[in-house]
Amino acid sequence: MSGDTRQNLQDSLLALDMQTTIVQVKSVIEGNSEINATEAADAITSALEIVGRRFQNGEWYLAELVYSGEIAKAALELLSPAMTLGIASGRGTIVVGTVAGDMHDLGKDIFINYSKSAGFNIVDLGVDVPTGTFISAVREHQPVALGMSCLLTITAPEVGKVIQALENEHLRDVVRVIIGGAALTETFATEVKADAFAPDAVTGTDIIKRWSE
Amino acid sequence: MEFKERILTAMNHEEPDRVPTMGLILDQSTVNQVLGLDTVDIVGMLRNPETKDVVVQMMSDESSRFTNYYQVHCGVQESAIKLGFDANWSLYAAYMQLVQDPQTPIGYVFHDAFGRVWEFTSDEKGNMLLNYTRPLCETEEQWEEWVESKSAFIDKVIGEVGVFHKKVVEDFGDRIMPIGYAAPGVFENCWQPIGFVNFTKLIFEKPDFIKRVIKFHTDLYLRYLEQVMDSDVEIVLTGDDLAQKTGPMLRPQMIEDLFGESYRRVAEAIHKKNKKMIFHSCGNIYQLLDKFIEWGFDGILTLEPTAGVDLGKVREHVGHNLVLVGNLDVSYLLVRGTRQEIEDAVKKALRDAARGGGYILSTSHSHSAVDANRLRWMVEASHQYGNYPLIS
Numbered sequence: 001m002s003g004d005t006r007q008n009l010q011d012s013l014l015a016l017d018m019q020t021t022i023v024q025v026k027s028v029i030e031g032n033s034e035i036n037a038t039e040a041a042d043a044i045t046s047a048l049e050i051v052g053r054r055f056q057n058g059e060w061y062l063a064e065l066v067y068s069g070e071i072a073k074a075a076l077e078l079l080s081p082a083m084t085l086g087i088a089s090g091r092g093t094i095v096v097g098t099v100a101g102d103m104h105d106l107g108k109d110i111f112i113n114y115s116k117s118a119g120f121n122i123v124d125l126g127v128d129v130p131t132g133t134f135i136s137a138v139r140e141h142q143p144v145a146l147g148m149s150c151l152l153t154i155t156a157p158e159v160g161k162v163i164q165a166l167e168n169e170h171l172r173d174v175v176r177v178i179i180g181g182a183a184l185t186e187t188f189a190t191e192v193k194a195d196a197f198a199p200d201a202v203t204g205t206d207i208i209k210r211w212s213e
Numbered sequence: 214m215e216f217k218e219r220i221l222t223a224m225n226h227e228e229p230d231r232v233p234t235m236g237l238i239l240d241q242s243t244v245n246q247v248l249g250l251d252t253v254d255i256v257g258m259l260r261n262p263e264t265k266d267v268v269v270q271m272m273s274d275e276s277s278r279f280t281n282y283y284q285v286h287c288g289v290q291e292s293a294i295k296l297g298f299d300a301n302w303s304l305y306a307a308y309m310q311l312v313q314d315p316q317t318p319i320g321y322v323f324h325d326a327f328g329r330v331w332e333f334t335s336d337e338k339g340n341m342l343l344n345y346t347r348p349l350c351e352t353e354e355q356w357e358e359w360v361e362s363k364s365a366f367i368d369k370v371i372g373e374v375g376v377f378h379k380k381v382v383e384d385f386g387d388r389i390m391p392i393g394y395a396a397p398g399v400f401e402n403c404w405q406p407i408g409f410v411n412f413t414k415l416i417f418e419k420p421d422f423i424k425r426v427i428k429f430h431t432d433l434y435l436r437y438l439e440q441v442m443d444s445d446v447e448i449v450l451t452g453d454d455l456a457q458k459t460g461p462m463l464r465p466q467m468i469e470d471l472f473g474e475s476y477r478r479v480a481e482a483i484h485k486k487n488k489k490m491i492f493h494s495c496g497n498i499y500q501l502l503d504k505f506i507e508w509g510f511d512g513i514l515t516l517e518p519t520a521g522v523d524l525g526k527v528r529e530h531v532g533h534n535l536v537l538v539g540n541l542d543v544s545y546l547l548v549r550g551t552r553q554e555i556e557d558a559v560k561k562a563l564r565d566a567a568r569g570g571g572y573i574l575s576t577s578h579s580h581s582a583v584d585a586n587r588l589r590w591m592v593e594a595s596h597q598y599g600n601y602p603l604i605s
C-alpha cells in the first residue's frame with residue numbers, strides 16, 4: 001500500500017494538478033494515509049527531480065517548471081509543521097540578485113521559485129544590485145551560496161567585481177558563488193573564480209543542494 | 214535601385230541590386246556618436262537635488278510628452294540615414310507617465326499605459342536608459358482596475374501612434390524607409406504587466422482570466438496596428454520575445470493554443486492593407502519557425518546568434534517562406550570586433566541567407582554598447598560584397 005500515496009503524489013504533481021496534490025497532502029497530515037509527512041515530502045521532492053530532468057532535456061518548458069515548483073512549494077508548506085526532519089528544517093539560505101546595470105529578472109526569479117520549492121530559504125536582492133549590497137547580504141545572512149544572474153555582456157565584469165570584493169572583505173571562504181544567465185559561460189565562471197556556472201535553474205539548484213549536504 | 218525598392222524587392226524574395234540593410238537604431242549613445250552630440254546625464258540630474266525639480270517637471274508635462282519624444286526620434290532616423298541604412302525601425306515608446314516611487318533610488322519611475330514599471334538607469338556613457346522592471350497588475354482585480362482606469366490614456370496613446378508614424382514617413386520617407394514598429398506585442402503586453410512567474414501560474418489556475426487578457430490585448434493591438442498602418446509605412450514590424458536563450462518561453466503548443474489566433478489575426482490585418490509583416494523575437498526560435506510560417510508572417514528579426522541561431526540553418530528550414538532580417542552579433546562583433554571580423558560576418562550572412570533575395574542585413578538588436586563606426590563598416594561591407602548576383 002505504501003507505494004500508492006507516494007505514486008499518486010508524484011503523478012498529480014507531474015500532471016500539474018494542484019488540487020489533487022493538496023487533497024492528498026491534507027490526507028497525509030490528517031493521518032489518513034499509509035505514509036507520514038516526511039515520506040510525502042520526499043515523494044514531492046523526487047517528483048520535482050523528474051520535473052528538473054524533463055526541463056533539462058527540453059521536454060518541459062518554463063511554464064511547467066514554474067507551476068510544478070508552485071505545487072511543490074504549497075505542498076511542502078503544508079507538510080513542514082508535521083515533519084520531524086528533512087526539508088522542513090531547510091537546506092540553508094541562498095542570496096540571489098541580478099548584477100549592477102542589468103535589469104533582467106526572469107531567469108533569477110525562476111531559479112528562486114525552483115530552489116525555494118526544493119527547500120532553500122531565499123534572500124532576493126532584486127535587479128541592478130550594486131557590489132556593496134551583495135557583500136552586506138552575505139555578511140548578514142551567511143548563506144550556503146551567493147547566486148548572481150547576468151544577461152548582458154557589458155555587465156558581465158560586475159560578476160568578477162563582486163567576487164573580488166568578497167575576497168577583499170575576507171568573505172570568499174565562507175560562501176560559494178554560483179552564476180547564471182545568458183551572458184555567462186562555464187569558461188567565464190572559471191576566469192572570475194566563481195565556484196560554479198549553472199546553465200539553468202535546475203542544474204543550479206542541484207549544485208547548491210550538493211554544497212548544502 | 215533606390216532604398217525602398219531594394220527593401221521591397223528583397224521582401225518579395227527577389228534579388229535587388231544589392232542586399233538591403235536595416236538599422237535597429239534606438240539608443241541615444243549611438244545617436245550621439247553619429248551626430249556628434251554631447252551626453253545629457255538626465256539620471257544624474259534627477260539625482261541632484263538642485264536640478265531634480267526641473268527635470269521632473271519636464272518629464273511630467275503631458276502637453277510636451279509627444280513632441281519631446283518625436284524630437285529624440287528625429288535623431289534616431291537622422292543617424293540611420295547618416296550611417297547609410299536603407300531602412301530603420303521606427304518605434305513610438307512615449308506611452309508612459311512619470312510617477313513618484315520612494316522605493317527606487319531616484320524616487321521616480323515611469324508607468325506605461327499597459328501596466329509595467331520602467332526604471333531609470335544609465336548606459337556606460339551616462340545616457341538615460343529605461344527598463345521594464347516589474348508588473349503593476351499581479352492579480353485579476355489589479356488588472357481589471359488598471360485597464361479601466363487607464364482606458365482614456367490608452368486611447369490617447371493609440372491616437373499618438375498614428376500621428377507619430379505619419380510624421381516619421383513625411384519627414385524622413387524620402388531619405389530612408391521607416392519600418393513601422395508596433396511594439397510591445399500581444400504576448401509581452403499580456404505577461405509583462407502581470408509578471409512572468411505569476412502569468413504562468415495564472416495560465417494553469419485561472420485560464421479564463423488569461424484568455425480574457427489575451428483577447429483584450431489582441432483587440433487593443435489591432436487598433437494600435439491600424440494606426441501604424443494609416444501612415445504610409447509599407448512594412449510593419451510586430452514585436453514579441455517569444456523565446457529565450459535555449460528555446461521558447463512557453464511550450465510551442467501552449468503558445469499556439471493561447472496566442473495562435475492572435476498572431477493569425479495580426480498577420481491578416483496587415484495583409485488586408487497590402488502591407489508586409491516582420492516579426493521580432495529574440496532568443497532561440499527554431500521550434501517556432503513552422504508556426505511563424507503557419508501564422509502568416511512574411512519575415513522574422515532578430516535571429517539572435519547568442520541564443521545559438523544560425524542563419525544558414527534557419528534558411529535551410531524555412532526556405533523562401535520567410536524573409537530573414539538580422540543575426541549580426543551585438544555582444545562582441547559590433548561592439549569591439551575588427552573591421553575584418555565584421556566583413557567576414559557580413560560575407561557569411563550573405564552566403565547563408567541572401568541568395569534569391571529574402572535577406573535584409575541588420576544587427577540582431579539595438580544595444581547601447583554598439584559602436585557606430587562598426588555599424589558603418591557593416592553597411593560598407595554590404596556595399597562591397599552584397600551586390601547581386603552574389604559571388605561565391
Ligand code: B12
Nearest residue numbers: 103104105106107147149152153180181200201204457458
Ligand atoms: C526577456 C528579455 C528582455 C526583457 C526583460 C524582462 C525582465 N524583467 O527580465 C526586456 C524587454 C525588458 C529586455 C531588455 C533589454 N534587453 Co533583453 N532579453 C530578453 C530575452 C529575450 C530573454 C531573457 C529571459 O528572460 N529569458 C528567460 C530566462 C528564464 O532565461 P535566463 O535568464 O537565461 O535564465 C535561465 C538560466 O540562464 C538560469 N539562470 C539565470 N540567472 C541565474 C542565476 C543563478 C544564480 C542561477 C543558478 C541560474 C540562473 O536559470 C534560468 C532558468 O533556467 C533575451 C534573449 C536571450 N537570449 O536570453 C534578451 C537579451 C538578454 N536582451 C538583450 C538586450 C540587448 C537588452 C537591452 C539592452 C535592449 C535595449 N536595447 O534596451 C535591454 C537591457 C535592459 C537592462 N539594462 O538590463 C540581449 C543581450 C545581448 C548581450 N549579450 O549583451 C539579449 C541576449 C537579446 C539579443 N537579441 O541579443 N530584455
